[in-house]
Amino acid sequence: MDFSIKALTEISTLMAEEIGKQIEAERIQDLQALENGIRAMLKEVGQQTYQKVLESEDEKQGKQIECECGWRAQRISKRDAKLLTVFGWVSYRRSYYGCKRCGQKQNRLDREWGLHPGGVSPVMGKLLAIAGVDIAFEKARRKLKEFLLVEVSDNTIRKQTQQMGQRQAQCEAEWIEASQNETWLQKRERTIVEGPERLYGSLDGAQVPIGEEWRELKCLSWYRVAPLYGQTRLKAQSMSYHCEIAPAQDFGRLLWATGVRRLADKAKELIFVCDGAAWIWNLVTHYFPQAIQIVDWYHACEYLTPIAEAIFPQDSDRTAWLQSVKEWLWQGQVQKVIQACQSYLHHPSASEAAQRAITYYTHNQHRMNYAEYRQKGYWIGSGTIESACKQIATARLKIAGARWTISGAIATAKARAAWLSDGNYFNTLAGVPSSA
Numbered sequence: 001m002d003f004s005i006k007a008l009t010e011i012s013t014l015m016a017e018e019i020g021k022q023i024e025a026e027r028i029q030d031l032q033a034l035e036n037g038i039r040a041m042l043k044e045v046g047q048q049t050y051q052k053v054l055e056s057e058d059e060k061q062g063k064q065i066e067c068e069c070g071w072r073a074q075r076i077s078k079r080d081a082k083l084l085t086v087f088g089w090v091s092y093r094r095s096y097y098g099c100k101r102c103g104q105k106q107n108r109l110d111r112e113w114g115l116h117p118g119g120v121s122p123v124m125g126k127l128l129a130i131a132g133v134d135i136a137f138e139k140a141r142r143k144l145k146e147f148l149l150v151e152v153s154d155n156t157i158r159k160q161t162q163q164m165g166q167r168q169a170q171c172e173a174e175w176i177e178a179s180q181n182e183t184w185l186q187k188r189e190r191t192i193v194e195g196p197e198r199l200y201g202s203l204d205g206a207q208v209p210i211g212e213e214w215r216e217l218k219c220l221s222w223y224r225v226a227p228l229y230g231q232t233r234l235k236a237q238s239m240s241y242h243c244e245i246a247p248a249q250d251f252g253r254l255l256w257a258t259g260v261r262r263l264a265d266k267a268k269e270l271i272f273v274c275d276g277a278a279w280i281w282n283l284v285t286h287y288f289p290q291a292i293q294i295v296d297w298y299h300a301c302e303y304l305t306p307i308a309e310a311i312f313p314q315d316s317d318r319t320a321w322l323q324s325v326k327e328w329l330w331q332g333q334v335q336k337v338i339q340a341c342q343s344y345l346h347h348p349s350a351s352e353a354a355q356r357a358i359t360y361y362t363h364n365q366h367r368m369n370y371a372e373y374r375q376k377g378y379w380i381g382s383g384t385i386e387s388a389c390k391q392i393a394t395a396r397l398k399i400a401g402a403r404w405t406i407s408g409a410i411a412t413a414k415a416r417a418a419w420l421s422d423g424n425y426f427n428t429l430a431g432v433p434s435s436a
């Protein structure tokens with residue numbers, strides 16, 4: 001924005017004079033007090049400026065306006081309203097007009113500027129939601145007070161965060177509807193030129209506390225894998241996250257709808273890197289039969305640890321065994337891994353873990369050709385870092401003491417999913433562009 005330097009200089013000169021008086025009166029004696037003094041002043045100036053601008057915009061409308069019925073509506077009163085902004089509560093007065101013909105009473109300012117009296121401004125709403133998607137609402141409140149010098153309730157933050165999640169839910173519902181519509185799909189078929197070269201998808205589930213019970217939040221993510229700029233290390237990029245507490249069948253529709261948006265069905269290579277849960281592979285096979293299925297490396301290794309722990313009391317023995325078995329897995333020799341587990345089937349303390357591992361490796365053998373995947377340059381997952389559920393459920397919903405209603409959990413999780421997604425997606429939902 002192109003403000004007049006002269007005007008800004010005048011404002012800062014006045015502010016400096018005010019601060020100077022506070023220093024003389026010894027109310028400001030150190031750098032902290034100085035900086036906080038300037039912040040408090042800017043906040044106050046912001047509030048007053050906000051109010052003045054709104055009221056002068058209101059005044060510009062004059063004593064009468066054109067009513068929707070075509071008649072002239074006269075100003076009959078001015079009424080107070082307030083709005084929670086990043087500068088705190090801004091109070092303002094605006095005109096009410098009454099039409100003698102149709103009897104309608106209205107104020108134009110709120111409508112023209114999209115003001116919701118008593119509510120939260122869009123910019124503040126976005127900030128509250130951003131705070132609420134990352135940490136507990138109560139912590140977010142304390143943090144925001146430090147950052148903005150504005151006192152808001154936990155509940156206001158909760159509402160703004162969950163509102164963002166509800167907008168996400170609306171978008172997803174529209175995508176689901178479109179992706180189930182034959183006409184829409186045929187039209188899309190004619191417009192798409194080319195799909196992505198190599199696209200990845202991941203699905204998983206995590207238990208979250210709903211009231212007194214636990215429910216599974218299912219999560220999915222779409223991403224590409226490429227080195228970061230100027231680096232050789234591969235990293236998941238262009239992430240988009242989605243989640244739902246729903247039966248697998250319903251979640252499948254979200255998988256398909258979001259996949260259609262990412263052109264997953266048109267990808268030259270579509271690769272799913274997931275844990276071994278049956279519902280996941282069933283959905284993948286149903287919606288994307290052409291996809292390459294890979295068991296996430298982290299989950300593949302996870303089954304070995306309990307066996308090693310049961311057999312080897314010594315750290316060094318345990319590590320040595322794990323290393324050699326993981327090496328076979330890394331080379332795609334799943335049969336050898338299964339045989340290694342079989343040799344402990346009758347071990348008194350390891351048999352249960354061995355049985356579980358054998359079942360898992362046998363079922364998922366064809367998804368564990370790691371040597372081949374590595375040779376083709378496929379990403380096999382590098383641990384839990386990329387897990388969508390870790391990002392959404394574990395990091396936000398499963399924090400100590402958190403208890404959710406089902407709609408609150410879903411809305412918060414969806415808001416977080418939107419926030420974690422790359423690009424401008426969250427800003428679009430918030431209706432507020434990223435500040436430069």
Ligand SMILES: [Zn+2]
Nearest residue numbers: 067069099102
């Ligand atoms: Zn009228």
